[in-house]
Amino acid sequence: MSKVKNTEIPKFKKVCEILARYNNDSSKLIPILQAVQDEYRYLPEEIMTFIATSVKIPPASVYGVATFYAHFSLEPKGKYIVKLCDGTACHVKNSIPILEAIRENLNLNEKTKTTPDMLFTVETVSCLGACGLAPVVVINDDVHGQMTPEKALALLEDIKRKESVQ
Numbered sequence: 001m002s003k004v005k006n007t008e009i010p011k012f013k014k015v016c017e018i019l020a021r022y023n024n025d026s027s028k029l030i031p032i033l034q035a036v037q038d039e040y041r042y043l044p045e046e047i048m049t050f051i052a053t054s055v056k057i058p059p060a061s062v063y064g065v066a067t068f069y070a071h072f073s074l075e076p077k078g079k080y081i082v083k084l085c086d087g088t089a090c091h092v093k094n095s096i097p098i099l100e101a102i103r104e105n106l107n108l109n110e111k112t113k114t115t116p117d118m119l120f121t122v123e124t125v126s127c128l129g130a131c132g133l134a135p136v137v138v139i140n141d142d143v144h145g146q147m148t149p150e151k152a153l154a155l156l157e158d159i160k161r162k163e164s165v166q
Contacts, residue, residue, distance in 0.1 A: 014039050015047055019054050026055040029065055033072060042073040078114045078121035080159055082139050087127035089134035098135055099124060101149035105156055119163060120156070 018035040022028040032051060037043055043066050052059040066072045084090075084099050099122075103109060106120050114121040130136045133145025137152055144155060 012047070012050055015050060015054075019051065024054050024056075026057045029055065029057070029062065030069075033062070033066060037072060041077045041079075042075055045074070076114065076118065078118050079163075080120050080139055082120055082122045082137060082156075083125050083128065084122070085126075085128040085130070085134070085136040085138075086124045087131065087134075089131035090128075090136055093134045095135040095147075098137065098147050098149050098152050102137075102152050102156065105153055119159075 015036055018032055018039070021035070022032050029051075032055070033043060033048075036047060036051065040047065048062045048066060049059045052062040066074060082102060084095055084102065086095050086099070102122055106115050106122060108115065108120075108122055113123060128136050128138060128143070130143060130145060133143070135145075135147050137144045137147045137155070139155060139159070144151070
């Protein structure tokens with residue numbers, strides 16, 4: 001188990017606040033991990049080890065929970081997470097050309113899912129439960145239905161424009 005250096009304490013400040021919110025209670029591990037992931041957009045290894053030490057459980061247990069649930073990510077994600085549904089309804093209504101257009105626009109592929117500037121992460125999901133809106137793209141928490149490659153690219157351009165202004 002790695003030790004936390006004093007110079008790393010500011011890095012763990014938010015984690016300490018989250019742990020305090022849940023009284024360092026190991027039975028609250030999932031909400032703790034959710035809160036940490038909300039803060040960092042993924043679960044860094046050193047922070048999972050820190051959480052394990054803080055709630056007095058083995059790091060392997062924290063890692064086991066983090067890898068069991070698909071909701072948790074061990075890889076850094078972009079500011080905007082673009083989820084393309086490839087369930088049956090979306091697939092039949094041409095979700096793949098949308099995915100290909102998004103990946104080409106962002107210079108991503110099946111293995112490289114996050115842009116180097118950490119602005120976008122592109123993922124496919126099995127079903128978003130919005131089959132009536134197929135094909136569906138979700139960007140962070142915003143659902144966009146009846147998508148086409150052109151509409152998807154327009155959404156990306158709006159985000160890029162907004163981000164370049166800020």
